Amino acid sequence: MKFEGPIVGENFLTDTRNYPWHRPPDLFDYDEAVSYMLSKIDEQEQIELVFAMLGIDAKVTTVVSTLLLQAISKGKFTIDMAMLIAGPLARYIEIQAKNAGVKYDMGLTNKDRIVLTPTLLKASLGILEQPEEESPEIMAMRKEAGPMEPDQEQIMGLMSRPPEGAVAPPDEQAAMLGQTEEEELEEEAV
Amino acid sequence: MQFNEAVKKSIKNFMAGNMPKSLTEKKEFLMYGPEYFDELEAEILEEPTDSTAAREEEELDEV
Numbered sequence: 001m002k003f004e005g006p007i008v009g010e011n012f013l014t015d016t017r018n019y020p021w022h023r024p025p026d027l028f029d030y031d032e033a034v035s036y037m038l039s040k041i042d043e044q045e046q047i048e049l050v051f052a053m054l055g056i057d058a059k060v061t062t063v064v065s066t067l068l069l070q071a072i073s074k075g076k077f078t079i080d081m082a083m084l085i086a087g088p089l090a091r092y093i094e095i096q097a098k099n100a101g102v103k104y105d106m107g108l109t110n111k112d113r114i115v116l117t118p119t120l121l122k123a124s125l126g127i128l129e130q131p132e133e134e135s136p137e138i139m140a141m142r143k144e145a146g147p148m149e150p151d152q153e154q155i156m157g158l159m160s161r162p163p164e165g166a167v168a169p170p171d172e173q174a175a176m177l178g179q180t181e182e183e184e185l186e187e188e189a190v
Numbered sequence: 191m192q193f194n195e196a197v198k199k200s201i202k203n204f205m206a207g208n209m210p211k212s213l214t215e216k217k218e219f220l221m222y223g224p225e226y227f228d229e230l231e232a233e234i235l236e237e238p239t240d241s242t243a244a245r246e247e248e249e250l251d252e253v
Contacts, residue, residue, distance in 0.1 A: 034222040061198045086197045087204020091227040099234050108202050
């Protein structure tokens with residue numbers, strides 16, 4: 001079964017048409033590849049696209065990845081070469097953005113990283129601090145105050161059941177149901 | 191490692207002034223090294239923009 005698969009690099013030798021990135025690359029020299037990409041960025045449409053991407057808060061690393069993938073898909077250079085020229089490309093975009101006064105973020109610092117604090121570490125390890133015990137003075141004051149009244153204990157939300165005996169008068173209930181005096185008279189007449 | 195992560199790592203290394211050893215050993219002269227971009231930055235950012243240059247020229251003409 002294993003012998004049925006393609007040999008690594010076989011795509012570079014085959015005569016049949018295939019994807020551009022499966023063929024030998026057009027550029028294999030570092031300087032040539034960088035030069036090609038810089039001239040590409042200098043094109044009016046391309047630089048507008050780069051600035052537009054930076055304008056929507058895209059990071060320089062994202063812009064570079066996009067440009068490199070475009071070139072790889074056209075078979076200009078290999079993925080390995082793309083890795084080598086990513087740095088120069090990012091630096092050039094940085095210079096152009098500075099020159100044009102465009103706000104940019106290199107995207108090299110990880111802002112989403114959670115900062116490790118002692119509290120976070122304790123929580124992650126399950127070592128949660130116990131709440132401090134009340135002081136004897138507060139305990140004495142509580143005793144003096146006595147138990148809470150039932151009304152105070154039953155502080156509930158708006159949608160909770162009202163306490164017993166707290167029923168609205170019939171007029172108010174009718175008003176809540178949207179029944180006016182006129183409607184009641186009509187009902188009686190019927 | 192994903193493509194984007196590799197690109198980020200490569201950019202970080204270049205920004206720190208590092209170049210891949212195998213590349214520098216293979217080629218004696220690399221045009222587009224970190225120094226090239228430092229010089230380019232100094233050249234571009236110190237150069238006055240077109241509008242500034244035009245204004246300066248007008249001022250000189252008036253004098």
